[in-house]
Amino acid sequence: xxxxxxxxxxxxxxxxxxxxxxxxxxxxxxxxxxxxxxxxxxxxxxxxxxxxxxxxxxxxxxxxxxxxxxxxxxxxxxxxxxxxxxxxxxxxxxxxxxxxxxxxxxxxxxxxxxxxxxxxxxxxxxxxxxxxxxxxxxxxxxxxxxxxxxxxxxxxxxxxxxxxxxxxxxxxxxxxxxxxxxxxxxxxxxxxxxxxxxxxxxxxxxxxxxxxxxxxxxxxxxxxxxxxxxxxxxxxxxxxxxxxxxxxxxxxxxxxxxxxxxxxxxxxxxxxxxxxxxxxxxxxxxxxxxxxxxxxxxxxxxxxxxxxxxxxxxxxxxxxxxxxxxxxxxxxxxxxxxxxxxxxxxxxxxxxxxxxxxxxxxxxxxxxxxxxxxxxxxxxxxxxxxxxxxxxxxxxxxxxxxxxxxxxxxxxxxxxxxxxxxxxxxxxxxxxxxxxxxxxxxxxxxxxxxxxxxxx
Amino acid sequence: xxxxxxxxxxxxxxxxxxxxxxxxxxxxxxxxxxxxxxxxxxxxxxxxxxxxxxxxxxxxxxxxxxxxxxxxxxxxxxxxxxxxxxxxxxxxxxxxxxxxxxxxxxxxxxxxxxxxxxxxxxxxxxxxxxxxxxxxxxxxxxxxxxxxxxxxxxxxxxxxxxxxxxxxxxxxxxxxxxxxxxxxxxxxxxxxxxxxxxxxxxxxxxxxxxxxxxxxxxxxxxxxxxxxxxxxxxxxxxxxxxxxxxxxxxxxxxxxxxxxxxxxxxxxxxxxxxxxxxxxxxxxxxxxxxxxxxxxxxxxxxxxxxxxxxxxxxxxxxxxxxxxxxxxxxxxxxxxxxxxxxxxxxxxxxxxxxxxxxxxxxxxxxxxxxxxxxxxxxxxxxxxxxxxxxxxxxxxxxxxxxxxxxxxxxxxxxxxxxxxxxxxxxxxxxxxxxxxxxxxxxxxxxxxxxxxxxxx
Numbered sequence: 001x002x003x004x005x006x007x008x009x010x011x012x013x014x015x016x017x018x019x020x021x022x023x024x025x026x027x028x029x030x031x032x033x034x035x036x037x038x039x040x041x042x043x044x045x046x047x048x049x050x051x052x053x054x055x056x057x058x059x060x061x062x063x064x065x066x067x068x069x070x071x072x073x074x075x076x077x078x079x080x081x082x083x084x085x086x087x088x089x090x091x092x093x094x095x096x097x098x099x100x101x102x103x104x105x106x107x108x109x110x111x112x113x114x115x116x117x118x119x120x121x122x123x124x125x126x127x128x129x130x131x132x133x134x135x136x137x138x139x140x141x142x143x144x145x146x147x148x149x150x151x152x153x154x155x156x157x158x159x160x161x162x163x164x165x166x167x168x169x170x171x172x173x174x175x176x177x178x179x180x181x182x183x184x185x186x187x188x189x190x191x192x193x194x195x196x197x198x199x200x201x202x203x204x205x206x207x208x209x210x211x212x213x214x215x216x217x218x219x220x221x222x223x224x225x226x227x228x229x230x231x232x233x234x235x236x237x238x239x240x241x242x243x244x245x246x247x248x249x250x251x252x253x254x255x256x257x258x259x260x261x262x263x264x265x266x267x268x269x270x271x272x273x274x275x276x277x278x279x280x281x282x283x284x285x286x287x288x289x290x291x292x293x294x295x296x297x298x299x300x301x302x303x304x305x306x307x308x309x310x311x312x313x314x315x316x317x318x319x320x321x322x323x324x325x326x327x328x329x330x331x332x333x334x335x336x337x338x339x340x341x342x343x344x345x346x347x348x349x350x351x352x353x354x355x356x357x358x359x360x361x362x363x364x365x366x367x368x369x370x371x372x373x374x375x376x377x378x379x380x381x382x383x384x385x386x387x388x389x390x391x392x393x394x395x396x397x398x399x400x401x402x403x404x405x406x407x408x409x410x411x412x413x414x415x416x417x418x419x420x421x422x423x424x425x426x427x428x429x430x431x432x433x434x435x436x437x438x439x440x441x442x443x444x445x446x447x448x449x450x451x452x453x454x455x456x
Numbered sequence: 457x458x459x460x461x462x463x464x465x466x467x468x469x470x471x472x473x474x475x476x477x478x479x480x481x482x483x484x485x486x487x488x489x490x491x492x493x494x495x496x497x498x499x500x501x502x503x504x505x506x507x508x509x510x511x512x513x514x515x516x517x518x519x520x521x522x523x524x525x526x527x528x529x530x531x532x533x534x535x536x537x538x539x540x541x542x543x544x545x546x547x548x549x550x551x552x553x554x555x556x557x558x559x560x561x562x563x564x565x566x567x568x569x570x571x572x573x574x575x576x577x578x579x580x581x582x583x584x585x586x587x588x589x590x591x592x593x594x595x596x597x598x599x600x601x602x603x604x605x606x607x608x609x610x611x612x613x614x615x616x617x618x619x620x621x622x623x624x625x626x627x628x629x630x631x632x633x634x635x636x637x638x639x640x641x642x643x644x645x646x647x648x649x650x651x652x653x654x655x656x657x658x659x660x661x662x663x664x665x666x667x668x669x670x671x672x673x674x675x676x677x678x679x680x681x682x683x684x685x686x687x688x689x690x691x692x693x694x695x696x697x698x699x700x701x702x703x704x705x706x707x708x709x710x711x712x713x714x715x716x717x718x719x720x721x722x723x724x725x726x727x728x729x730x731x732x733x734x735x736x737x738x739x740x741x742x743x744x745x746x747x748x749x750x751x752x753x754x755x756x757x758x759x760x761x762x763x764x765x766x767x768x769x770x771x772x773x774x775x776x777x778x779x780x781x782x783x784x785x786x787x788x789x790x791x792x793x794x795x796x797x798x799x800x801x802x803x804x805x806x807x808x809x810x811x812x813x814x815x816x817x818x819x820x821x822x823x824x825x826x827x828x829x830x831x832x833x834x835x836x837x838x839x840x841x842x843x844x845x846x847x848x849x850x851x852x853x854x855x856x857x858x859x860x861x862x863x864x865x866x867x868x869x870x871x872x873x874x875x876x877x878x879x880x881x882x883x884x885x886x887x888x889x890x891x892x893x894x895x896x897x898x899x900x901x902x903x904x905x906x907x908x909x910x911x912x
Contacts, residue, residue, distance in 0.1 A: 201772070215755075215759070215785065216856060219653075219750070219755040219783075219785045220785070221746045226757075226760070226780075227757065232686075233686035240809075277669070277678060278667075279665055279679070282677040290676075293676035299676035301680050301772075302680060302682035303771060303773050303774075304763065304766040304773075305766070307760065308759050308760030308761065309760040310781070314783070315759060316655070316657070316855075317759050319760070322761075327772060329671065329676070353737075397672070400672060
């Protein structure tokens, strides 16, 4: 039946591309309220496809102002494992329009790539899953249970899908969740993401005197919240990049030596990053490679500072207060609540005489660590090898993918976090694209994955 | 003749008050272009008075958009010293109007005070000088040469008077310059200001990568200009308030032990300052009293920080650049150019790996030190004793009075920097006022001063 599904996929490439063009033609920009009906149209297009394929499908309302989640299930193998395939049908706004070589919602093929907003992020990456399931159903039915959860609020950080997961964790129970919303490490080199950093994002407000003061009259006696804030920030992370918050590193789970060694072997060209950033080197915590610092070490960054005089010229004010936006990236082992408390305590110690500091939490996300020993990981790697000729390598991400946290917290499933795109797909930029060969091979990868996971 | 002048002053109190009301009725707000004609009217009113008194007077144009300087001279005692009396006829805008108990340009007497915008700042403080000279001329002529320089751009930092001083230093040569634009230490306690702090005001721009970056992807490898800026600022002044710029304190001329002792004896209530600022104590450089820190120690303050994300919420950006507005207050002995160089060098050392810092000078002023051994100081103190019953004490100011720099740089005269107002005169605030008894005694003080300086 696997072979039959693969045959159907190969025979159905032209149809798959026609479907791809249809889906890409819908301008489902979730950030624009005037595109609300188009988001609904994309959801209904997917609903229609899932239903026609033979899934039990529906749209789940996401509340006022939200866009519906497309849910489709095929629970035809009682007792077999369940694979949930995640995707998002909403896309980024296409601006600046004038930089597109072909209109963003008129999909155009050039040199083996299809160009359109959403081609890689994320329509191409879930449509291949949809086609894979369609072909399995055409071949007599997949060897495990399947579910699609395709949301319409990923680009606007909507709560529709997270709320659905939290409210219906039992009905949505899954053994595996496939989250394909990224890209290969390099052409021909697929990867599975095994770790994502978490986040603690705060505002640190420092106050001094009750009113703004003249620095001529009061300079030298009145506490300056900005100078205090500088001591706080400088005291949180030293000049070399080591965080100076007692206990912060204690909870960090270091990646194993094999994982670190595998990173060193990746064909990631650091000199290209340096060129992009216009830098001579990448400074940071001593003792760790740049990749280790991005993927497996916590860090602390200031994003902006508010208060005081920021106009033209030279107003000599000692402001009553100063506020910094500061975030920490967390790595597996760390808990946002604990880090927030450690940070708050440290800030209190660092505030200078005569100033008071208050730390307010704006945003938090737990780090995600995927169990690499889980047989699903090896199964996915074999599926990549079958479809692309190369098994996947294990990598991590420096940022958070919020939905991975929601899946991990609610379903406790084995996460298969990967990407079917390629570097250069221009996500969020003009001339976004997806390679069509990549798209078809990704369909085959999911067909293989369904078999591999059933065989585990 | 001194006695005759004093008699005339006492007999002319009603007329002096009528003149005061006339001058205060002119809304000579230099900051408002719609009040341009009123500024001109105030200048002409003064010109008319000086001319009628027998001075050789004129208006000197201050260039496009400026307000004229009123210049009046009586050089009737060749070989005798020359006293220049400074003042400014322009006033602050009166807003917020609704907080005035009587309209700001309808002078109203209540409880011995005359209420109007400009009463204390500065119309009352130069009109008393004008009346003193008028009475000396009525008594047969003063015993020294006299000049008035009354500008109309003090509240807008105009360059009319400074340019005049620099262009005509020889014609304007003076032995003494009386600058009365402040207030007594306390009722009944006059003071002479012997030192003013200078200023070096800069922007420190720190840059990292060429573009804004995502802190998830780049946090831990890309340099963060804000974190670097925090290390720079924290490194410029330590947690206790000591500036950490090599060589900076070397040039500082410490006040003598007598001067410091006299400050300690001043009836300045620190607890009132604490109440005003809502603070439990006044933190600052160890080893120096709050008054010493305000008057005779350099300091460093941050006024604002620009760049990055300052909107609502939690954008995770590593900005390409961050800029701080920072100033140093300088004390006698220090030179702005030298301090700027020292600061710039120190900033370069403090910028963290991967970031570059640039220091741009926005504003500079030299500190002013008055020679307290000069006999003019003692003469002024005796004049205060004669008019107010108490000799003046020596104090300093934490801020700059730019015109003192201009007088010192151009005329090299002995500066008599003082104030005839009282604490509570509400300068720059609604319900500005001047005590009428204070005004009349100030007139007598200037009459005495003219005699004392002639006798030196």
